[in-house]
Amino acid sequence: MIDGRLVRGERTRLAVLDTAVSLASVEGLEGLSLARLAQTLGVSKSGLFAHWPDKQRLQLAIVEHARQQWVDQIVRPALKVPRGLRRLWALHEHRLAFYQAGTLPGGCFFAAVGPELDDRPGPVRESVAQAHDDWMDLLAKLAAQAVEQGELRPGTDAGQLAFEIQALGETVVVHAHLLRRDRSFAYSRRAVLERLRALATDPSILPEA
Template identity: 35%
Template sequence: MSPRKSVAETAATRDRIIESALTLASVEGLEGLTIGRLATELEMSKAGVIGHFGSKEGLQLAVLDAATERFRLRVPARAVGARPGTERLTRAFDEWIDYMSQDEGHGGCFLTSAAGEFDGRPGTVRDRVLDALDAWSAYVKAELDTAVENRELPERTDVEQLAFELNGVALAANQSIQLHRDPQAPTRARRAVARLLIAP
């Protein structure tokens, strides 16, 4: 076996472990992940699983990184073609709502669920979740600033408050979709986002 092939196979195995862990954690939470369960699911030894991450926390962080990248590609990356400001934000939130609604093997928004799971637990995992959500909030605020500059929103707009309200709509939508199984939740969420982004 060539070294290049060995590296590629190692990377493929690591990706397969992360994908399986992401599926399990979407149902049972990051704390619910166990090396034994993953090893059984993947027909690997426990040492073979943990060897790719060093510890359970290392595995949790790798899963979070994968979920963050999936969110980036599924939400803001799909809004890139929209005009900066309210149009781009509307598209991004629309994509986020779709992401919550569509069953892609990871029900709901993984980062939103992880935030609820770790919001009261200090540590590296919580910090990583916070970093991901802070990056999203910065994205929303930057687009709102652009909307104000372009006079799509009034100059007096409280960008911090509006970003808070928009994210609140998304959190409510995720809960209504996942917990209440409300088929009207996506429509209600889009209506709320549109109302918030219309200049008075």
């Protein structure tokens, strides 16, 4: 028999983390406290302590929730596309769709908290860095698979290509949110697409730029 209290507790935990990731995408992690979350959600601060007894554990849970959100909404849909160049392109498309949909008010959790934590050693920084590394590794892995399948030219540097795709994806956040330039999504899409088509052995498997 399912314990209703456990179900409600898990529902509350997820609702808090959803709110925390959204807030952190705008305000960062350092200023985000249980008191701030309780006020935003209209719940008691004491109730949240049952889930996270200190700030560091809350921050780690927020990072993990943001990572899982990224996997669920960007990575998993892209991995349903046939392996190779089309899958690599789908990963960038789903990322842009995630940003353009306004899923997070600040655009990207990791783009917001990365600069905040890059010079602050500790478990939270390491968790954010690991999430970033995993993403870069995935981009490079998919690029390498496209080379192995003969869809990208032999000798294509998978790590370099992953770096370029990441840079063109992250730049959208700054241009769209700080500079309010709506064309940023189209520019990023075209830049990555043109780069992939230039390296492709058969550009026709990708959309036109």
